[in-house]
Amino acid sequence: MNYEAVIGLEVHAQLLTKSKIFCGCSAHFGQQPNSATCPVCLGLPGALPVLNKRAVDFALKMILAVGGRVGKQSVFARKNYFYPDLPKGYQISQYDKPIGVGGAISFIDGGIAKSINLTRIHLEEDAGKSLHPENASQGYTRVDVNRCGTPLIEIVSEPDIRTPHEAFLYLHALKQIVEYLGICDGNMEEGSLRCDANVSIRPIGETTLGTKTEVKNLNSIRGVERAITYEIGRQIAVVSSGGKVVQQTLLYNDADGKCYPMRSKEESHDYRYFPDPDLVTLCIDDFWIAEVAASQPELPIARRERFVSNYGIPAYDAEVLTTTLQLADYFEAVVEHCGDAKLASNWIMTEVLARLKDQQIDISEFAITPTRLGELIGKIKAKAITGKIAKDLFELMLSDSRDLDVIISEKGLAPVTDSGDLKKLIDKIIADHPDEVARYREGKTKLFAFFVGQLMKATQGKADPETAGALLKARLDE
Amino acid sequence: MESALELRRRIAAGEISLDSYYEALLSECESAKARFNCLTAITNQLAMATVERLKTNMKNDRPKGRLFGLPVVVKDNICLRDYPTTCASKILENFVPPYDATVIGRLIAEDAVIIAKANMDEFAMGSSNENSAFGPVLNPHDITRIPGGSSGGSAVAVAAGLTPMALGSDTGGSVRQPAAHCGVVGLKPTYGAVSRYGLVAYASSLDQIGPLACDVESAALLYSVIAGHDERDSTSAEISICDYPAEMQKSVKGLRIGLPREYFGDGLDGEIRTSIEAMIAQMKFEGAEFVDVSLPHTEYAIATYYIIADAEASSNLARYDGVKYGLRAKNDDLLSMYTNTRHEGFGAEVKRRIMLGTYVLSAGYYDAYYQKAMNVRSILKREFADVYKVVDVLLTPTTPTTAFKIGEKSNDPLEMYLSDIYTVSANLAGVPAMSVPIGRDGKNLPIGLQLTAKHFDEAVLFRVGKAVERLAK
Numbered sequence: 048m049n050y051e052a053v054i055g056l057e058v059h060a061q062l063l064t065k066s067k068i069f070c071g072c073s074a075h076f077g078q079q080p081n082s083a084t085c086p087v088c089l090g091l092p093g094a095l096p097v098l099n100k101r102a103v104d105f106a107l108k109m110i111l112a113v114g115g116r117v118g119k120q121s122v123f124a125r126k127n128y129f130y131p132d133l134p135k136g137y138q139i140s141q142y143d144k145p146i147g148v149g150g151a152i153s154f155i156d157g158g159i160a161k162s163i164n165l166t167r168i169h170l171e172e173d174a175g176k177s178l179h180p181e182n183a184s185q186g187y188t189r190v191d192v193n194r195c196g197t198p199l200i201e202i203v204s205e206p207d208i209r210t211p212h213e214a215f216l217y218l219h220a221l222k223q224i225v226e227y228l229g230i231c232d233g234n235m236e237e238g239s240l241r242c243d244a245n246v247s248i249r250p251i252g253e254t255t256l257g258t259k260t261e262v263k264n265l266n267s268i269r270g271v272e273r274a275i276t277y278e279i280g281r282q283i284a285v286v287s288s289g290g291k292v293v294q295q296t297l298l299y300n301d302a303d304g305k306c307y308p309m310r311s312k313e314e315s316h317d318y319r320y321f322p323d324p325d326l327v328t329l330c331i332d333d334f335w336i337a338e339v340a341a342s343q344p345e346l347p348i349a350r351r352e353r354f355v356s357n358y359g360i361p362a363y364d365a366e367v368l369t370t371t372l373q374l375a376d377y378f379e380a381v382v383e384h385c386g387d388a389k390l391a392s393n394w395i396m397t398e399v400l401a402r403l404k405d406q407q408i409d410i411s412e413f414a415i416t417p418t419r420l421g422e423l424i425g426k427i428k429a430k431a432i433t434g435k436i437a438k439d440l441f442e443l444m445l446s447d448s449r450d451l452d453v454i455i456s457e458k459g460l461a462p463v464t465d466s467g468d469l470k471k472l473i474d475k476i477i478a479d480h481p482d483e484v485a486r487y488r489e490g491k492t493k494l495f496a497f498f499v500g501q502l503m504k505a506t507q508g509k510a511d512p513e514t515a516g517a518l519l520k521a522r523l524d525e
Numbered sequence: 526m527e528s529a530l531e532l533r534r535r536i537a538a539g540e541i542s543l544d545s546y547y548e549a550l551l552s553e554c555e556s557a558k559a560r561f562n563c564l565t566a567i568t569n570q571l572a573m574a575t576v577e578r579l580k581t582n583m584k585n586d587r588p589k590g591r592l593f594g595l596p597v598v599v600k601d602n603i604c605l606r607d608y609p610t611t612c613a614s615k616i617l618e619n620f621v622p623p624y625d626a627t628v629i630g631r632l633i634a635e636d637a638v639i640i641a642k643a644n645m646d647e648f649a650m651g652s653s654n655e656n657s658a659f660g661p662v663l664n665p666h667d668i669t670r671i672p673g674g675s676s677g678g679s680a681v682a683v684a685a686g687l688t689p690m691a692l693g694s695d696t697g698g699s700v701r702q703p704a705a706h707c708g709v710v711g712l713k714p715t716y717g718a719v720s721r722y723g724l725v726a727y728a729s730s731l732d733q734i735g736p737l738a739c740d741v742e743s744a745a746l747l748y749s750v751i752a753g754h755d756e757r758d759s760t761s762a763e764i765s766i767c768d769y770p771a772e773m774q775k776s777v778k779g780l781r782i783g784l785p786r787e788y789f790g791d792g793l794d795g796e797i798r799t800s801i802e803a804m805i806a807q808m809k810f811e812g813a814e815f816v817d818v819s820l821p822h823t824e825y826a827i828a829t830y831y832i833i834a835d836a837e838a839s840s841n842l843a844r845y846d847g848v849k850y851g852l853r854a855k856n857d858d859l860l861s862m863y864t865n866t867r868h869e870g871f872g873a874e875v876k877r878r879i880m881l882g883t884y885v886l887s888a889g890y891y892d893a894y895y896q897k898a899m900n901v902r903s904i905l906k907r908e909f910a911d912v913y914k915v916v917d918v919l920l921t922p923t924t925p926t927t928a929f930k931i932g933e934k935s936n937d938p939l940e941m942y943l944s945d946i947y948t949v950s951a952n953l954a955g956v957p958a959m960s961v962p963i964g965r966d967g968k969n970l971p972i973g974l975q976l977t978a979k980h981f982d983e984a985v986l987f988r989v990g991k992a993v994e995r996l997a998k
């Protein structure tokens with residue numbers, strides 16, 4: 048029998064607000080544990096939460112970006128459970144009246160445009176961190192409360208995802224959106240973007256849902272794809288051998304690529320949600336929505352389309368260049384400095400991205416600024432260097448931040464354009480290769496490339512290709 | 526006890542020496558603490574430091590605050606920096622808050638002298654003050670009887686003459702009921718009128734800090750100091766504080782006063798009924814108009830109250846887990862840390878309410894209990910709103926009986942819960958209500974009369990309360 052998977056993702060994104068969601072503490076805490084705290088986020092008796100309006104702005108940005116509907120009267124609810132890193136014994140979240148309902152996230156899968164519907168987006172506070180001793184029998188678990196009260200949005204998808212790769216693309220697109228909006232740094236490894244996956248299988252053609260499992264501890268987008276792949280395989284194996292999938296929570300282990308059941312005691316929660324009486328209904332009027340809408344930046348899809356139509360670069364290039372906000376900004380900055388989108392695109396797509404991959408760094412950490420890359424391209428266009436030499440210069444620029452003209456003159460990279468010098472070299476090449484000259488003149492014109500190669504070799508690539516080609520052709524055709 | 530205004534005048538004029546007044550008062554506190562168990566702590570150092578500051582201000586002719594030199598006792602569920610805030614619970618016995626409640630800041634800004642923290646029912650859960658981890662508070666009118674709860678210590682501090690004014694908190698009658706039993710004035714302000722920041726939560730949607738005082742004027746003075754918007758409490762309202770002294774000059778002539786029939790049924794003590802009827806007759810004579818009204822859902826108020834209050838309490842008290850502050854009992858692992866700490870730290874009534882509250886919020890029961898209670902609460906609110914279209918104020922008894930004997934109801938929680946029958950509705954509806962003493966019963970125990978007004982109309986309570994107080998003399 049053939050099965051299909053039914054996958055829904057719950058993503059938590061930590062918002063980049065200056066202060067926490069319900070108190071004035073900094074949300075960008077340093078290393079010192081329990082330093083960014085106050086009576087409110089410590090859950091001291093008598094302290095009360097006050098909603099940070101910036102967190103609402105950020106949630107609204109996301110809701111508008113995915114075409115969701117704003118809940119104009121949304122309610123904060125308490126999610127009650129005991130855990131040492133949850134100081135109040137409850138988490139302030141949203142339950143039946145979230146700030147955002149519906150919307151969708153779109154992506155392209157193998158050339159086909161797909162769209163995954165969202166159930167809801169809601170605001171909540173983060174819990175603290177429990178730091179467990181390496182060996183459970185030794186020492187205490189310590190609690191760092193700094194993260195308590197950091198604002199989060201939870202983005203819950205409908206179970207519309209069918210393959211692990213779709214889950215990968217969905218997350219990639221989601222991460223792209225939050226980064227473009229500037230509301231979350233999108234770092235899954237550091238936990239500022241977190242994902243849980245609900246996975247079930249059913250025979251193809253079946254419409255009712257199978258029993259689902261929830262997979263947690265997914266620390267990278269690739270990890271999500273791998274974990275879901277494993278879990279689908281596991282469920283199919285269980286069902287195929289006559290067994291039944293048990294509803295449970297699993298923890299993914301990236302080291303062996305497998306999912307392991309959580310102890311059942313930890314998952315049998317009744318959270319006893321009820322409206323938080325310390326907070327009033329969050330009322331969002333059209334004016335507030337309009338204000339946020341007016342401040343929305345250009346989103347990935349729109350930017351991709353603009354790159355194609357404004358710069359005339361291929362759709363594929365536009366997609367690559369808009370992968371991250373920083374890369375797209377880098378590209379546009381280069382274009383601004385050199386005025387040639389196609390060259391800029393080519394240089395970034397090939398040279399720059401290759402270096403980033405080699406060095407395993409982000410564009411923001413790249414040694415060559417867009418201004419300097421723009422200058423380099425400008426030099427090519429102005430024939431101040433040849434295309435081949437430009438690559439050498441690019442290599443030098445990775446570790447040499449001096450003025451380009453200084454590097455060019457110091458390293459003798461200026462092109463040989465003097466036709467007298469070139470003619471002498473051409474004469475020498477013709478004298479050294481009588482056989483080839485004869486065959487060329489008999490009609491083997493393909494040998495022209497050989498002579499160009501010889502000339503470039505003789506000039507160490509510094510011959511201006513146009514001048515050199517013309518002189519060479521004129522001399523051979525004599 | 527002389528009124529707060531008169532005492533302030535005499536202190537500010539230098540007729541009373543701050544030093545000798547407070548020296549005597551603090552030792553009186555010691556003796557009252559021993560006799561009635563009404564105080565959990567006497568804040569000697571803070572009081573004396575404040576006195577020094579006030580003396581300097583006087584010497585330098587600096588402006589004097591509205592509570593200049595006046596002693597105030599504060600219920601022990603209101604955070605006072607650097608002093609234990611115990612909520613009369615073992616679990617918080619050693620908890621010292623690093624911050625002041627908003628109301629404390631306002632008292633200090635008006636030059637009040639905080640002299641003591643008042644005993645109370647543990648976490649404000651109780652109607653008799655027998656639920657304190659530090660022992661019951663005794664009623665100064667008859668020490669075999671309860672003073673009422675949960676602000677029993679604050680009411681006794683006023684009744685015993687330690688202070689003209691004290692702060693209590695009222696979730697279902699916890700200011701008004703002990704005020705009635707101790708023969709003092711007690712006001713539960715409109716929900717949102719006084720900041721809850723720094724008040725240790727029992728039931729957040731019902732809790733309000735309110736004054737207990739020797740007379741209506743003193744209650745109004747203290748209220749006018751503590752009321753007003755606070756950005757640290759999202760549920761606090763923007764309100765304008767009206768001119769209370771002027772309001773209290775007005776007579777009751779022409780006011781329409783409602784008598785809700787549900788508050789005068791079976792179960793109301795005969796002597797209380799008689800003295801309220803006598804008061805009504807006097808007020809009619811002064812030109813007040815009385816109207817029979819009905820609040821039909823009153824019979825569901827107690828059940829509604831205990832479901833909502835306990836639900837919120839079960840969540841509010843989850844933070845006392847032994848992790849961060851307060852008691853941490855001996856334990857072997859995380860679970861036993863939680864269970865041992867909460868087992869040893871909480872008293873029986875607190876545990877009962879946490880259990881009930883957890884139950885009514887549980888999956889499968891939420892709709893039948895919590896949701897239904899919230900629906901009834903909306904209906905009650907509407908009934909109050911409707912009745913205030915017809916009348917200016919409601920007049921009812923505060924309690925069905927006068928102070929009962931210690932131990933009389935402590936084995937029967939349901940009987941105990943019925944002590945709040947006339948007070949809980951105001952909390953559910955969020956409206957302001959005040960208890961004013963109107964006399965004594967045959968056992969010489971104080972009787973309280975309750976006035977209830979519409980949202981943010983404390984002014985009419987002070988106006989009518991002042992008249993009642995005058996007529997009762």
Ligand SMILES: [Zn+2]
Pocket residue numbers: 067070071072083084085086087088089196
């Ligand atoms: Zn904080």
